[in-house]
Amino acid sequence: MKVEELNFAKEKFNTTMIPGKTARFFRTCLIWQFIRFVVINIKMIIVVGKSH
Amino acid sequence: MARLVVLGGGVAGHTAATFAAKWLGSQHEVVVVTPNSKWNWIPSNIWVGVGQMTREDVTFELAPVYKKGGITYKQAKAVSIHPEGGENHEKSFVTIEYTGQNKAGETEEVEFDYLINATGPKLNFGATPGLGEGSQIGEHTVSVCTADHAVHASQELKKVFEKAKAGEKQKILIGTGHGMCTCQGAAFEYIFNIEHEARKAGVRDNIELKWISNEPFLGDFGMGGLHMKVGGYVVSSRLFAESLYAERDVEWIIGAHVNKVEAGKVHYELLDGSMGEEEFDFAMLIPPFAGVGLKAYDKDGNDITDTVFAPNGFMKVDADYTPKPYEEWKASDWPRTYQNPTYKNLFAAGIAFAPPHIISKPAKSPNGTVINPTPPRTGMPSGIIGKAVAHSVCDLITKGENAHLHEASMAEMGAACVASAGKGILDGQAAAMTVYPVVPDFDKYPGTGRDTDYTFGEIGLAGHWIKHILHHLFIYKAKLNPGWTMIPE
Numbered sequence A: 001m002k003v004e005e006l007n008f009a010k011e012k013f014n015t016t017m018i019p020g021k022t023a024r025f026f027r028t029c030l031i032w033q034f035i036r037f038v039v040i041n042i043k044m045i046i047v048v049g050k051s052h
Numbered sequence B: 001m002a003r004l005v006v007l008g009g010g011v012a013g014h015t016a017a018t019f020a021a022k023w024l025g026s027q028h029e030v031v032v033v034t035p036n037s038k039w040n041w042i043p044s045n046i047w048v049g050v051g052q053m054t055r056e057d058v059t060f061e062l063a064p065v066y067k068k069g070g071i072t073y074k075q076a077k078a079v080s081i082h083p084e085g086g087e088n089h090e091k092s093f094v095t096i097e098y099t100g101q102n103k104a105g106e107t108e109e110v111e112f113d114y115l116i117n118a119t120g121p122k123l124n125f126g127a128t129p130g131l132g133e134g135s136q137i138g139e140h141t142v143s144v145c146t147a148d149h150a151v152h153a154s155q156e157l158k159k160v161f162e163k164a165k166a167g168e169k170q171k172i173l174i175g176t177g178h179g180m181c182t183c184q185g186a187a188f189e190y191i192f193n194i195e196h197e198a199r200k201a202g203v204r205d206n207i208e209l210k211w212i213s214n215e216p217f218l219g220d221f222g223m224g225g226l227h228m229k230v231g232g233y234v235v236s237s238r239l240f241a242e243s244l245y246a247e248r249d250v251e252w253i254i255g256a257h258v259n260k261v262e263a264g265k266v267h268y269e270l271l272d273g274s275m276g277e278e279e280f281d282f283a284m285l286i287p288p289f290a291g292v293g294l295k296a297y298d299k300d301g302n303d304i305t306d307t308v309f310a311p312n313g314f315m316k317v318d319a320d321y322t323p324k325p326y327e328e329w330k331a332s333d334w335p336r337t338y339q340n341p342t343y344k345n346l347f348a349a350g351i352a353f354a355p356p357h358i359i360s361k362p363a364k365s366p367n368g369t370v371i372n373p374t375p376p377r378t379g380m381p382s383g384i385i386g387k388a389v390a391h392s393v394c395d396l397i398t399k400g401e402n403a404h405l406h407e408a409s410m411a412e413m414g415a416a417c418v419a420s421a422g423k424g425i426l427d428g429q430a431a432a433m434t435v436y437p438v439v440p441d442f443d444k445y446p447g448t449g450r451d452t453d454y455t456f457g458e459i460g461l462a463g464h465w466i467k468h469i470l471h472h473l474f475i476y477k478a479k480l481n482p483g484w485t486m487i488p489e
């Protein structure tokens, strides 16, 4: 049984997208998140730079 | 010697006062009038509200910092502004009432050459029967808007968790307490932090979480939502918000105007005109915001509050306040210099300025009840506006009355925002987002109103790390520690 699919049973949630095992794993995967940390910081610095 | 008086020592006022004091040096005086003795990094109140931080972690004493910055500090609240001067005053002045410094209750008239109103919001709990009286929260719900509120919220939440641990089913309701609230992001953070803590405590199965808000769709956040590029698609924030709620099993009621709160129950009206009720064991409902209720008087003592302030109590600035339908709203309606159009020595910054209109699509129920989010003015825009206004005032003082004013339109600036969805160095998560610009410009960016190259969002542990680092960075900056000017707003 795939846990993420259980919540689709609720009417409100039925038409949403729910992350599967892989997507959820990457959200807290240290190596991947370290890379994302760098990428997000660069993106934010660009937006901050454009706003000042 | 010129004197700048800054009303409010929050995000916008503290930024404005500290930069102005640095730029003006000791030749001129910067005075801050603010009622609290402590500065509060408000975004981290969420973590106080779930018991993951203490009041001391998110606050610090203002007096030593203002001493270090060469700023005159008056622990007081402003009551009225007299831009034309008055009896015994040739110059403009502001009447203040002390709340501390051993002078509580005493009033004083403080003259100024320039004034920056950065008094933020009045937490208008009294707008919803049962939610509170005036700016005081009532007994039925909790809040995380101030550090003290958040400490109380965490104590109440603890009791709920204890009951859940003992096997009792508990229902938690989080969201907005009125049809015209803003700050949905704070409620969003709180509900997902509670969800995270409930899972950690092993009580999630006994806790039902429900969201109630005035947003027309999940992910509106008072900005009409945002569109971002993900996996080769450009998608609405609605998809991501709904996805997170579904994943974490949080049901939602949206388009709701909470019109009454009782012990354990809210009553609400929906956009389709229908009425509903929702029971709860614990509820955190954000109150609507209004201006703090400053009055204004002319030289002869006549009330000119309507000239200086909009009906919602926020200060009028260089925005286009002409009422017009949604289809005719333009990015250029939004203010650029935050100077009061009538009195050129008055400026407003942060939440204290009156926006020209909302950002989300206006909506009413068939009964005529307005149910739409009002515009957010989050930390980054508040800080940037505070700095720009301080720059303008410094130039007016040092270069003369005709100095060029600095501009910071919310329709031309972006915002970076990190919404926590659970605290933890290894298992925390947050949605890291940027929007550019904050106010959509459909002429420049037809379709989404924003530049999708600079508007993005993603959820993960990296977002949490950023949020945690920002907590320390902004407190470091606000304390005027070495290199503070290098840290952007």
Ligand SMILES: Cc1cc2nc3c(=O)[nH]c(=O)nc-3n(C[C@H](O)[C@H](O)[C@H](O)COP(=O)(O)OP(=O)(O)OC[C@H]3O[C@@H](n4cnc5c(N)ncnc54)[C@H](O)[C@@H]3O)c2cc1C
Pocket: B007, B008, B009, B010, B011, B012, B013, B033, B034, B035, B036, B042, B043, B044, B045, B046, B076, B077, B078, B079, B118, B119, B120, B121, B144, B145, B146, B183, B186, B292, B349, B350, B351, B352, B377, B378, B379, B380, B382, B417, B418, B419
């Ligand atoms: C729980 C919560 C979480 C949030 N999280 C985020 C986030 O993650 N990111 C983000 O960008 N934004 C966040 N925000 C929004 C952010 O806190 C505000 O945008 C910001 O504080 C606005 O700055 P301000 O200076 O206008 O108002 P404030 O920071 O509220 O400052 C107003 C100041 O004026 C003072 N004052 C009030 N009345 C008077 C008076 N009569 N005279 C003199 N002074 C007065 C107040 O005491 C206060 O010091 C959050 C808000 C809340 C409530």
